[in-house]
Amino acid sequence: MGVFRFFKSFHGQRSGKSRIKAFPLGCIQSRSLSSSKLFNNGEDTVLPVLIVGAGPVGLVLSILLTKLGVKCAVLEKSKSFSEHPQAHFINNRSMEVFCKLDGLAEEIQRSQPPVEFWRKFIYCTSLSGSILGSVDHMEPQDFEQVVSPVSVAHFSQYKLMRLLLKQLENLNFQVFKSEELEGRNHGILRERQILMGHECLCVDANNDYLTVTASIVRDGKFMERNIRCNILVGADGAGSTVRKLVGIDMKGERELQNLVSVHFLSKELGQYLLNERPGMLFFIFNTEAIGVLVAHDLMEGEFVFQIPFYPPQQNIQDFSTEMCEELIFKLVGRELRDLAVIDIKPWIMHAEVAEKFICRDNRIILAGDAAHRFPPAGGFGMNTGIQDSHNLAWKIASVAKGIAPFSILNTYETERRPIAIFNTELSIQNFKAAMTVPAALGLDPTVAKSVHQVVNEVGAVLPSGLQKAILDGIFAVGRAQLSEFLLNEKNPIGSSRLAKLRQIFDEGKSLQLQFPAEDLGFRYLVGALVPDSDCVLGTPEAPTGSRRDYIPTADSGCRLPHMNVRVLSNSSSKEIISTLDLISGDKVEFLLVIAPIESSYVLARTALEVSEEFNVSIRICVLWSAGTPLGVVGSKALLAPWENYIDVIEVKKSPTSLSWWDICKMTDKGAILVRPDDHIAWRVKSGLVGDPVKEMKRVFSAVLGVNSTCI
Secondary structure (H helix, E strand, O other): OOHHHHOOOOOOOOOOHHHHHHOOOOOEEEOOOOHHHOOOOOOOOOEEEEEEOOOHHHHHHHHHHHHOOOOEEEEEOOOOOOOOOOOOEEOHHHHHHHOOOOOHHHHHHHHOOOHHHOOEEEEEOOOOOOEEEEEEOOOHHHHOOOOOOOOOEEOOHHHHHHHHHHHHHHOOOEEEOHHHHOOOOOOOOOOOEEEEOOEEEEEEEOOOOEEEEEEEEEOOEEEEEEEEEEEEEEOOOOOOHHHHHOOOOEEEEEEEEEEEEEEEEOHHHHHHHHHHOOOOEEEEEOOOOEEEEEEEEOOOOEEEEEEEOOOOOOOHHHOOHHHHHHHHHHHHOOOOOOOEEEEEEEEEEEEEEEOOOEEOOOOEEEOHHHOEEOOOOOOHHHHHHHHHHHHHHHHHHHHHOOOOOHHHHHHHHHHHHHHHHHHHHHHHHHHHHHHHHHHHOOOOHHHHHHHHHHHHHHHHHOOHHHHHHHHHHHHHHHHHHHOOOOOOOOOHHHHHHHHHHHHHHHOOOOOOOOOHHHHHHOEOOOOOOOOOOOOOOOOOOOOOOOOOOOOOOOOOOEEOOOOEEEEEOOOOOOOEEEHHHHOOOOOOEEEEEEOOOHHHHHHHHHHHHHHHHOOOEEEEEEEEOOOOOHHHOOOHHHHOOOOOEEEEEEOOOOOOOOOHHHHOOOOOOOEEEEOOOOEEEEEEOOOOOOOHHHHHHHHHHHHHOOOHHHO
16 A cells, blocks of 8 residues: 555544553563574564654664665554654754665755755744844855765655655555554564554563564454564654653653644745745744744745743643634734644653663664654754664664674664763753843743742642733733833843844854754764774763864764765766765675775775675775876776775865865875764774784674674
């Protein structure tokens, strides 16, 4: 059945409360697991990998695993895919991952709105009122593709989901509703299936496999089915059922803010903003309402308003369609003739990271929002989850194919959890930066939170209606700070506040969109890698909340730097690709980058020999310096009889551009071993000292977690 028939509006259909009572969270039975039987490859009734959660993280993981030859399937408790826009900013690193997915990055770039329509954040009294300031978040280097082969994107999550499902359809995945499974064997879940309306209830971990009990609703009745798998990945969102079942706690700051998200359409508003003040985010402050408008697509007129919400005095039922229309008109500054409210949903902003990402003898793994919940400031939520999947996929594939023991899965947690903690801190810093703007206008959010807390504590004995009236009255007094009488250059108080606002914008201390240094420059210090000899383990530099440019480096644990290179062959190919394109997305294969130097060829031949002993594929990239006469280029004679190599030559932006080895801060006698997820597993800066056979055995042993004495 085609996947697109399942793209219908989803209005929060969830399992009933009775099911939670019948199947309490924490229902997991565990016995000791046999490490020798992690994958029952010969047993058709056991699925190698079951992914719970059909959001972007789960779908990306299913694509990556399938391309790597690992059988997998997906369970999703919702009955249909949501069309609420949700996340919308895709950062550089995630776009690089999408470059591996059969043209996905290119399709996103073709389909997204033009960057001129979303490069700015605008601060105003209403969408048709005075502009208090604006910040352009794109800089010239963001378009030059010097540090990355692809730019960031502004593309709503549900549109991304459609493209991911299209990719899965091309990989022969099928989507099934629960009622369409009648007559099928409920104990067996075949690969390449996405089952909708299936909620994970219980996990039983026996010696050979996991048994996941899922509930479905058919003809109004709850039914159960048991699914056997080797590995269970919980990618089921911030309220992860899998995380709760295995008893993993979250650590961090809870309930930073409650908000109501109002999804609506208005081409009239979209056209107005296109003509007058195009932007991605609009921060609106006036005496009647405060909110943030996310312009998902100005041309289509698709928006989401984020409005502060203060329960229990305010109830989500208070936010009727009519009330939301009134709020939108107040924030817009006038009525809209074609306004159509699509969806209204509450959500809570947290900043938490799971205490563990992996448990039950490496059989149960958390990814995405199930493992970390960030404030949306900076767009790290979905992006960090996508990068979780990229880190995890090749490791699961290595275990499934017998390349590495299941202990390599431990490195998923040791590598990704510190990144999640750092991104949480960065998101909090960026969220606090966002709060400096209302604070400068006399609306300190910490005061509003304190007032709400006092009303909750002191006013608890008062009727709920009176509590609400008191809270609304206090907030109305606070919003009076935004009156035109006060907030103008002629009023000393208003003039001072506006000057403070300009200073915040000029110094880059407001909410930021891009973080190149953190986006592309994050580094794994411990894990499936060989740390540099001069690497000092310690706490990474604390995030500042301000944009910092990315400086390429080839340190162990870092992403391989990008440089354009021309592929050389007997046919004098003129194909230009990125160094990142040299890493395969279709198999577990390492890449060794060397210069055409005799000692490096010796190392390359040794690496090819040793890789065969370790049952892992390796490709050699011989990178020739720009200006090398093409007549002397070629590595066939020096690498024979091996054929898994490629000759490429630097393509410099200008004659003064740095060479590849200068970018890497290495000499051309150096070498770089790159993992299947584009991160550097090992490098030598200026030539290997010692026995290359011993060194390559040491390297592969460390990276794969294999004892070299057993090879």
